Amino acid sequence: MITIAGGIYRERCMRPAWDDIYGSAGRAATAIARFGGQAELHAYVDGDTQVVMEARAAAEGFAFNPTVSPQAGVTFEYIHGLATPDIRRGVHASSQLQVTAEKVLRFGMIDGTAVVNAEYAVFDPQNAEGPESFSANGSTAKHLALVLNRHEANLLLPDSNGLPPEEIAAALATQERAEVVVIKMGPLGALVYDNGIISRVPAYRTERVWKIGSGDTFAAHFALAWLDNGLSAHEAASTASIATAFYCETQGFPDKTLFDRFKPKALQPSERYRNGYAPKVYLAGPFFTLAELWMVGQARRDLIDMGLNVFSPYHDVGLGTAEDVVEKDLEGVRDCDVLFAIGDGLDSGTIYEIGYARALNKPVVFYAENESAQDKKMMEGSACRITDDYVSAVYQMVWEAVEL
Incomplete structure (x- = not known):
């Protein structure tokens, strides 16, 4: 069982047209459940969002543990998938989830934070302006993996601009007391630091790209593979990269059969x-x-x-x-x-x-x-x-x- 803590938000996009309720945590729960994993979702929601997520949890087969407040409710408005979203909320509120479990996937939140006490944790800060350290809010984990992009890594590690990603990953591992650091680097794929060992996994080409939620999908599949399925960090990142390519291509979530049939072409930068x-x-x-x-x-x-x-x-x-x-x-x-x-x-x-x-x-x-x-x-x-x-x-x- 993987416990997921993070935000559930409404997402609207003009081109291509999209209007649904997911957010990082909601999307991760669906991704894990579709792939055969067991998940329990903890999130801060308003009444309307609660109804949607309870129906989805019943349909997908994950557990949903909401904290309900009329002050919750955040909408991300995109012109297109690469645009900076307009973030709208009715009443400014800051929630604090409290989660204690053996295996936790925690996301950064726009409307608060999640304080985690775990044996194993995967943390995706998901903040393009000021990502917080995993332990900054009092969270603890005996075994920690960070999943973040190059921009977030630079922000989380002061004075890291210009450093090679291998050095950034090693320094973040020391700073955050993490065993694993995965830095996503666009066309260069992902760099994986695992207890001092560095490896890389490729990005994949697809005919179409649905960008909104691709990072959530990567974190979810990495967490399932590393926390629950016993894969190494490198193998988990490789699985996550392919599953993310499937999501970008189809705007959907693979089960194991679809995943095995999906054969994207690895990008080969010059x-x-x-x-x-x-x-x-x-x-x-x-x-x-x-x-x-x-x-x-x-x-x-x-x-x-x-x-x-x-x-x-x-x-x-x-x-x-x-x-x-x-x-x-x-x-x-x-x-x-x-x-x-x-x-x-x-x-x-x-x-x-x-x-x-x-x-x-x-x-x-x-x-x-x-x-x-x-x-x-x-x-x-x-x-x-x-x-x-x-x-x-x-x-x-x-x-x-x-x-x-």
């Missing part, structure tokens, strides 16, 4: 990327209306946040006559490693840039939600990667870039 090279991406797309400018700006920020070096004609060349801008734009295409195309509207300049990039044998990801198969025929026939989902397009671009 040596130059591993050595710190930031691939250059040309951002092609129209920028003649406010909506188009918003889309270009959004894509530019997200690609930069993913570690790419972005050349944007609007930002780096600007507006002007053909004599002023065309040769500069084409030079940008020649200098890039990959091209990301915003295709809705079939802007003539964007289509020309796609053709020019493919003539130079540069990979192209073509993102368009509203264009017909007929209008995308040339892109399809010239081996562009085509998707109608924005987040999937960004990840496809990153994966293409890092393998070059």
Whole structure:
């Protein structure tokens, strides 16, 4: 039995459309139960959330132990899966769960904290601004594993910027008195520190990427494998990485049969990327209306946040006559490693840039939600990667870039 402590929240997303109640702890309970594990979920909820989670617990087969308060109730509003959510709550409240159990999966919470007393614990701080130490609220565990991303690791360990991840993991293990530290590093997969031994597990490519909740899924499957199934930390992280790829691909949770059938392709970053090279991406797309400018700006920020070096004609060349801008734009295409195309509207300049990039044998990801198969025929026939989902397009671009 794994006891899960953390938040249950409503999640709403505009693109793709999504409106459901999960949160880190709720999603982890479903993930563990679907995979055949036994779970007991502890969370702070309002009355409406309690009804939904009790029904889900009955359907999925996990135990639910709520602390009910009308002051609870948090909603995460996303424009898309890579966007920073707008977090809404009716009344500001801070809960403190008290959990004592042999095996605990604890998540950081937006609306409070969980004080854990466990024999074995997995802790995912889940805080992009100020993750707290596991023991900061009085939590204790004889055997502790940390699961966190590189940004959270840097925040949790002062003055760690610039240090290699191996040193960060070892220092965190000492600081947090943890036996295991798993640092998720995007395209580079995950680094696993296990009592002084360092190993890595790969990330996996998928056709589509549903990002919301992917970190919850990783932590849940790692906890089940390490706490309950007796796998090593490396084996548990490997299982978690594949299960997370399944979740991103399908927006669902694998059982053991589905997991065994799922054979994603491991991402293989190039040596130059591993050595710190930031691939250059040309951002092609129209920028003649406010909506188009918003889309270009959004894509530019997200690609930069993913570690790419972005050349944007609007930002780096600007507006002007053909004599002023065309040769500069084409030079940008020649200098890039990959091209990301915003295709809705079939802007003539964007289509020309796609053709020019493919003539130079540069990979192209073509993102368009509203264009017909007929209008995308040339892109399809010239081996562009085509998707109608924005987040999937960004990840496809990153994966293409890092393998070059």
